[in-house]
Amino acid sequence: MPSRYDLLHPLTKLSLALVLIVAAYLSPSVWLSIAICGAALLTTAASHRRGEIARVYPLFFVPITISLLLIRGVLVPDVRTSPIDVGGFVLSLDAIAGACIYILRYCTLVAALFTVIQTTPTAQLMHALAERxxxxxxxxxxxxxxxxxxxxxxxxxxxxxxxxxxxxxxxxxxxxxxxxxxxxxxxxxxxxxxxxxxxxxxxxxxxxxxxxxxxxDVLVDSTAQRVVRGACIGMVIAMGAAAVLVRYLP
Amino acid sequence: MNEAIVTTNGLTFSYTRRTTPALDQLTIAIAAGTVTAIIGPAGAGKSTLCALLAGFMPQFFRGVVGGTATVDGVSPIDGSVHAMLPHVTVVLSQASTQISGVCDTVSGEVGFALANMGVPVDTIRTRVATALATMEISHLAERSPFQLSGGQQQRMVIAAALALNPPVLIFDEPTAQLDPPTVAALGDTMRRLAATGKTIIVAEQHLDWVAAYADRVIVLNAGRLHADGPPQTIIADPPNWRSGGRMPSDYRAMHSSMMCGRARP
Incomplete structure (x- = not known):
C-alpha cells in the first residue's frame, strides 16, 4: 500500500530532496548535518518501501564512512586537538568532525535521491520532468x-x-x-x-x-504541493545567497 | 501469388568509411502475407537490409544509398524510423536491449511506442491487449519487464512490435538468444501472423528453422543476391552452397544436417 509520501507529485519529492541536499552541502556544523541527514532518513521512513531501501544503505554508507574517516584523518591530521592513534594513523577530534560533515553530506545525498527514485515510477518521473x-x-x-x-x-x-x-x-x-x-x-x-x-x-x-x-499515467498534483515546491525553491535560493554572503562579505 | 509489399531495385548501401558496399545492386520483391527468410554468412548484408527497410539508413547509420526501396508503398530511404513505423518495424535479436527501462509493467512497455506516437489512450489499451493476447502473455501484463525470462521478454518485444500493427514485420536473428521450445513457438507465431496477412521477413542463421517455417529463402553473400527460392529448393540445391568456396564451411555442414533433418510441420 503506497504511503502519502509515495503518492506525492514526483517534483514535490525532488524539491524536498534538493532542499536537503543543498542544506547538507552548506551546513557548517556536525549537529546541523546530523539533523539534515536525519530528515533525509525520515523521507525513507515515510515510504512504504522503507525496509528494502534501508537494507541497501549499509552498502553505501559503511565503505564511504570508513574511507572518509581514514582519508580525512591522514590528509588533515590536526593533532593539536586530542590526537588519537589508530593503528599508526594519528586522528584528531577536529579531523573526525570534518570527516563526519563529509560523510553526512554523502549520506543525505544518497538517502534523499535514492528514496525519490525508489518510490517514483520511472514513467511518472519522466512525465513530470517532460512537462516542465x-x-x-x-x-x-x-x-x-x-x-x-x-x-x-x-x-x-x-x-x-x-x-x-x-x-x-x-x-x-x-x-x-x-x-x-x-x-x-x-x-x-x-x-x-x-x-x-x-x-x-x-x-x-x-x-x-x-x-x-x-x-x-495521470500525475496527481495540488495547490498545497505547488506551494511546498515553491517554498523549497525559495529555500534553496535563500541558502545559496546566504552562503555567498557569508563567504564573500568582509 | 500475393502482390509485392516490399521491393528493392538496384539497392546499394555503403557505410561511411567502408570501401566495399554492404548491399550491392540488390533487386528483390517480397509478397504480402508470406514468411521470407534472409540467410547468408556473417557480413552478407542481412542486418543492413533489415535496418534499411526499417528506415535506419542513411539517417541513423550514415552512408550512401543507391537504387530504390519501398515498403508498403513508402520509401524507407526518404523517411525516418518513426515515420516508417505504421508500415514496418524490426524486432532485434537481443530482447533485453529492447526494453525501454521507463515502463514498470509489460503492458506499459508494449504500449510505449504507441504512446510516443501520440495515439489516444483507449486505442493504446485496446492494441496492447490484442498484442499481448496474440503473443499469449496477457497473464504477464502487470509484471516488470525485467522480471521476465529471456523467452518471455522476446514475446513481449514482439508484442510491442505487433501493437504498432504494421503490415510488415522484420526479425533480425530472432532465435539467437532463445531455447529450442521458444524457437519453435516463435516459428509457429510467425506462421500465424503470416496467415493473418502480415508479411514476415526474418534474417536468420539456422537453416533448420528456415526450412521449417519460411515460404521463401533469399540468400545474400557479400551484399549481393546469391540465390532465391523456396527453402527446399535452396537448401537441396548444392550450387547454392558451393559458390566457388565463398560460402563458409559451417553453412555446408548445416546443409548436410538439413538433408537428413526435419520436415516442415
Missing part, C-alpha cells in the same frame, strides 16, 4: 542510463558465474577485490557494445517522434 520542459535529448540519455543499470547487474552476475566456473574463488574481501579485475573489462565493453542496439530499439519505439506523446 526537459528536452527529449536529455530524456533519451536518462533512459539509456536507466536501461543499462538492470542489464549490467544481470551481466555482472553472469560474468562472475563464468569466472567462478573457471576456478575464481570469491570468499574473502581481498578475493572479492581481485575478482573485480576480470569483471570490469567484459562488463564495460559489453555495455558499450549494446549501446547501438539500445538506441536502435528506442528509435523503433518512436522515441524520436516529434509529436506530443500520450501519457498513460
Amino acid at each position: 520542459g526537459l528536452p527529449r535529448s536529455i530524456e533519451f540519455i536518462l533512459l539509456m542510463a536507466l536501461q543499462i543499470i538492470p542489464d549490467m547487474k544481470l551481466r555482472a552476475d553472469a560474468i562472475l558465474e563464468a569466472q567462478q566456473s573457471r576456478g575464481l574463488v570469491i570468499a574473502s574481501l581481498p578475493s572479492r577485490i581481485r575478482a573485480l579485475v576480470p569483471l570490469v573489462g567484459p562488463l564495460v565493453v559489453g555495455a558499450l557494445v549494446d549501446v547501438e542496439e539500445r538506441s536502435m530499439a528506442l528509435e523503433l519505439r518512436a522515441f524520436a517522434a516529434t509529436n506530443r506523446p500520450t501519457r498513460m
